[in-house]
Amino acid sequence: MGSNAFAFKTWAITENVITTSTPETFNDTRIGIDAEDYLHSLLITGNREPLLPALGGKPFCLLRRVDEGIEGFKAAGIDPVFVFNGLDLACRDRASILRESRKASMSLDEAWQIYDQGRGEDAVLQFGKACTYRSYHIVRSLQFHLHSKGVDIMTAPYAAAAQLAYMLKTEQIDAVQGSASCLLFGTGKVIFSFEWEKDSVVWLDVRKCLAKLEVDFEQFTNICLISGCGILSLLPDLDIDNAATKIIAARVLLQNMNFDVDRLLRSKNGDYHKLFWQARFALRYPVVVKEEGEVEPLNWREGPSDAHEFIGQRLPDELYFYLSRGVAGPRVLNWRTRMEILETPPLDGGDSTPYKDLVQTKLKPLRAQAVALMGQSLNRYYQKQDVKLLCWWHELSTTPLGTTDIANPGQAAQSWHVNSALLSQLSGGSSTPSMLSYAINTLADPSEAKKTVTPRVNGTTQLHDVADLRANVVWRFLNDRGYLNSDHTLSAWGKALKAAFSHEVSTRSAASPEATTELEEAIFMAFELLRLGLLDRRVMFPVPPFSGGPIRGSDQDKAQIQLVSRVACLGFLRHKSIGYTGPLSRNLLAYHQCTAATRGALRDLLEMHACNMLLSGVVDRNLDNNVYTDVAASLPLVDEPDIGLALIVKCYLDELCQPFEKRVAISGWFPHAEDIQGDLQKAWNLWGAINAGVQAAEFNIVNNETKKTFQAADTWLKEKLEQANGPNGTTNGVTNGTTNGTA
Template sequence: MGSNALAFKNWAVSENVVVTSPLEQFRDRRIGIDAEDYLHSLLFAGNREPLLPALGGQPFTLKKRVGEDLEGFRAAGIEPVFVFNGLDLACKDRISILNEGKKASTILNDAWNIYDQGKGEEAVNAFGRACIYKSYHISRSLRTHLHREGAQTQTAPYTAAAQLAYMEREGLIDGIHGCASSLVFGSDRVIFNFDWDKKQAVWIALQKCLSKLELTREQFTTTCLLSGSSILPVFPELDADTITVPKMQAARGLLKTVNYDIDSLLRQKDPTYHDLFYQARFALKHPVILKSSGEVEPLNWKSGPSDVHAFTGQRLPEEIYYYLARGVAGPRVLNWRTRMEVLETPPLDGGNSPAYKDLVQKKLRPLRAQSLGLMTQSLNRYYQKHDVDLACWWNEQNKIPLAVPDKAEPTKAADSWNVKAEQMPQSSVANAENFSLVYAITSLSNDSEAKATVTPRNAGSTVHMRDLNEARANIVWRFLQDRGYLNADHTLSVWGKALKAALEQALSNGAMSDSRTRTEMEEAIFMAFELLRLDVLDKKQMFPMPPYSGAPIRGSDNDKSNTTLVSRVACLGTLQHSAIGYTGPLSRHLLAYQQTASAVRGALRDLLEMHACHMLLSGTVDRSLHGVQLTELGTSLPLINEPDLGLALVVKSHLDELSQPADKRQDITAWFAHAEDISGDLEKAWRLWDAVNAGVQAAESSIMNSDMKKTFRVADEWLKQKLERANAPNGTA
């Protein structure tokens, strides 16, 4: 949707159908913002970051750009309300989703081929063509950042544009900042941009657009749908590389050839798209919105068809839409449940490795099923009786049942966590008030105190958790028990003890001395253990070369394999980087590993969110918590932000150079032009490695075999020798 929205805006500017107004006219106004369109504008326009798909993680400029806009709104006296897209409508079908993934993979594969040929500038432009692919984690981070900055946020039941159009009609907002989708859903005007420097707003009026195109409103809607929108992919014939004019113009020309007989055109050219098109038209006529009263229902539902689910998808309880609206959970698991399918699409590296395919098809399957099972417990019998299939892009017809009904029975383990504030156990290194993964694990070190937290909720109890810290603690403890770090009696399992050893090493070696990096480090350590448990954190060659260029290349085979392992751990941390697009070396090999970790992190975050929803739906947490409290709950749970590849690239480059003779080494700081503190980041990476290795060595043999311990021990000794020799007066390796 992002590139099509930008194309429409560019067309509107080039055709001179936009209007500029003084910013002062919007003072004391409440403006609804289509958050997905806003994010895509940040990624495509202005200070864009074309190498984002080659790095993964978050855009380096995102917080700065958002901060500038929020300050602009405050100075102009404008109150922004950011609305995110919710569930996919039925017209966003699996074929179009897979086509989007395959198209992006082709673009990115070509970009990597160009990069490997040494054509840097051409590669940057090629990567930039796919910079919004796989942006779900960025949307999640954006919402968290907006909330922490005090901005109002909400998620629509389905389409943000439909929700914004409703809010405008009801007087809940005074205008819409978005794209053509808002016009399609019934708005008469939409703001494209606020220019803080020029103190003006740029917007478009529907009537001026209709006059320029010589179209009726109905014809305009048809043209917009065919050219691609937030609810319907672009008509395939208009998506060809041979189309050189703006898609709006191309769609209008195509419709003129058939005298705007859209039904005849689609039946002749693409019967499948014909059905999707009419599903989209029904969705426009009867959009499902969250009303100011809290009800979720289609507009004009009394005059609508009886099979609304045919164009919206299967309905969920209104309570779940409310938790979605407030950010307790994202739409991903809910989409899987209503579509009855988990559809895996290619990662940023292309996913052309047996290791990644095995991960998403087999190793993450139980985790997906557990998340869906938690959600399904609170749904009606229709969902409890219907399974969810897993389908993967390389063989989408081979569907694998997840056995969700088997996971949907209430679990006594989860329901044994109802720990109130006065029952919170003590920890010598962290406190309950500032809840963290460190506290969650270390507070259960004493077996007797841990067992005292077994607090099953009595049947019919009306006592609810009303404190956010209570709720957050119990959610995370339930999650950790699900993941095998806690036993049924709430004591630390063998995995929990190994994780505790790693966290305590990080506390003692200074990795967590900086409050700014504490969350980053504890989550990185936790992720390392999750990757170890899935057997994907080692020094094995996981990604074939070619096409996976950028693996360690210096020194002996031992140097290369140890550099690989240490760099993979570094993938779990982040690089301190200026708020500007990245320039520096790339590695498809390390990106493939970063995407492996990203898939695991996303699946774990899904499980956390489903535990939060389950506790609310079951009445364990007070349902009367107001919206801002619920948003605070969702944004304060772990694993929100996905690390970029920058730290791993710095570590790999540094270790590669240390594996060369001293007289041939280069200073890598010159390679990373906008890194803020390479020496500090390297020290952080060594401390992270030290903590993970300490946990591995402390693990019992029942969970960590001697070969794995030796792999880490040998790599640790090698690393220490490299660093000691590099720091010696003569610097010899």
């Protein structure tokens, strides 16, 4: 609902009900910021990146702009605290989510059709209409980046706006930056933005809005809700393109009914009437974390007894605390409380069979395990209730996830309580930021591995710091995923993964810790995709045929390019902090969406292992709050790659399949890439490590045909790269200005 929230700001600016002052006005204050409204503002204003939904990942200039904002706050003497949204309120319903996702999907499909017609500038504009769609991973990345910069963050139990209004009322903060939702929860005033380059602050007093619209606060609330500018989705009658007129149209609609909102909504078909009143009750009895740490609705003593009808099902306060510190994201918790997983269309805007099969079938065991792990410490109501899976292409059909079929989801975790003393005795190399290779290497020696079999002793608390928590979470996760045996030695998959990690180390140049983490996680993701039957060279997206696949050479050449570039989807492109300009590929994006869904499911499982460990009481409960966020931020699979590296690999290998005299350098096609040659070498090293792991795998987990496929691609790649280094290769070639296919 970020675009509709922006509609309110557009109206306020257009109608000149805003006030402008300087940042010094807020000197020596603590300002609470609605983090997701802040993110959406970055995505759709200023130096926005309209091609984000065509690339996946996160915006290239996002972190720079966030850092500039942090510096601005610091220079102005402002102490910011960013509050993220928690669980969905009951008024966030299935129908509105599907309606919004279909609209975004249709817009993206149209953008790809325009792009395929060669109308690059028009395609950019069309892509930009959906730049806030599917931003869950960007929210998570922003959360941990802010934490790394020493900025205070928290996640609200439900709506961030409700938490901010409570914090303002109890004087924990001095002002609020956010959207119209903050006004509806009672802040009275709200800051829209700090415009550091203009040395100005744009803010709004709700009294100006009431005067401009000639309404009272209750009527104003109703206008904001039905126009989609609050916590409720847009009334379908008001689905118009002009953002600023949605507020006016909503007022006219209500005025025609003498501002009787109940009468207006009863005249409409569907469930919107019920959703509206759920939203009104959620505004009246907002759920917040109180100063003492309790999670409860405000004014609950005079509230109705069926609060779950407008808030949602209740979770233990302890779990809300782990949510507030970022240990758990809201996604799995939403699945559990809503009893439903709702799949929406991927970014490619298409209808690919591999993606459908992945989310409907292949990821079910992963998700069922994540939900079951979290539910293990909840009351029996949750343990006896399964979760339904519902997909956008067949919304009337649901299938059970299978959580109730898992008898003991935490069984593998019960032997992992490795404390600091034992951790310091283990060999296998120093810990790396992502922990994956460290976790595998420390168990490579069977005698060392068996030392880590550490059942809980007499209900004692054994884990006390970040290193303890992080190592045990990752080991439990790897054990759960089948990389470790019950005695903690490496399984066949674990040995193959270790071979891949070892090969990566042998080819590593003086890499930064970030690059090391990136490659470790990419290798791990490759093995997960291989196990799901998704890492191969087959044509996955023939109907409709997605553009941007390999176009040069023989069918065999194209098949090899397909496989190598899919591996490159798992790495990151080093790009300047500016919007992307260059070729696009719907084919690669469709594959990327499969990797992103898998990555998200694995991260969810990691988080639930962390929650399961914390809820079971094996961790010291007197840890500093920041320790929990430190652990969450240091666990693997936080950031999602874009397809930039895969595009460079695909274009480069395409050119190598041209006759010598027709080859051109690709550097001109990617004007803002920082180090194309360095990134290509990274991609080759990544490929080599994954192939080494495939070849080292036992035949009972990776069959001979797969090994031959990877080996053939490896031989082909080496031959092409040797040719590239010749006198007629492309490595040092000069572009002839060819930029076909750029946007």
